[in-house]
Amino acid sequence: MAKKEKFYVVWFGNPTGIFGSWEECQRSIKGVKGAQYKSFETFAEAKEAYGKEYQDYKGKSSKNKTLTKAELAAIGEPDLYSIAVDAASSGNPGLMEYRGVDTQTHEELFRQGPFQQGTNNVGEFLALVHGLAYLNQMKSDRKIYSDSRIAMGWVKKKKCNTKLKKTSKNEKLFELISRAETWLKKNAYDTKVLKWETKAWGEIPADFGRK
DSSP states (O other): OOOOOOEEEEEESSSOEEESSHHHHHHHHTTOTTOEEEEESSHHHHHHHHTSOGGGTTTOOOSOOOOOHHHHHHHOOOOSSEEEEEEEEEETTEEEEEEEEETTTOOEEEEEEEEEEEOHHHHHHHHHHHHHHHHHHTTOOOEEEESOHHHHHHHHHTOOOOOOOOOSSSHHHHHHHHHHHHHHHHOOOOOOEEEOOHHHHOSOTTOOOOO
């Protein structure tokens, strides 16, 4: 039986990118201290991973697990009286943007970017805080969905715990991060922040469709 083809994502190496063989991956990480890389079963998975941060995939299997009928029933359906937020990043870091939409109609409610030298996790965090501020300003009791557990954790801690380095190109982005953290610390909200169950419901409505 022929060996199944795999794809390799290198987040930190020389060079970074998506490679179609282990030999190419090895060449890019050779001599690179702290190299960050992982194999994936399909190119689509590798492409999605490359647009996010290594921490999202560290120690996790890339194989998609199909949910059983019982699991789907337990999850139920999304609450359409809500908004959904998401981010997209071309590279890690790279051009990043985020937006929020009405979960039911998919009407775009806000959109920011693109910003230079950003990451998907930072975008997810900013999108979630922007969504909370938006609902707070509108005095709306709608819920908010995010498909990023990392962003949800950062919002809960009121701190964007990114490892992204500040440069002259992403200075504006770090200003937004600071403003978002300040908003979280100074404002109280009752909005329910919920995890979008991608495996049960498909891509979040705010998805940019670039996978």
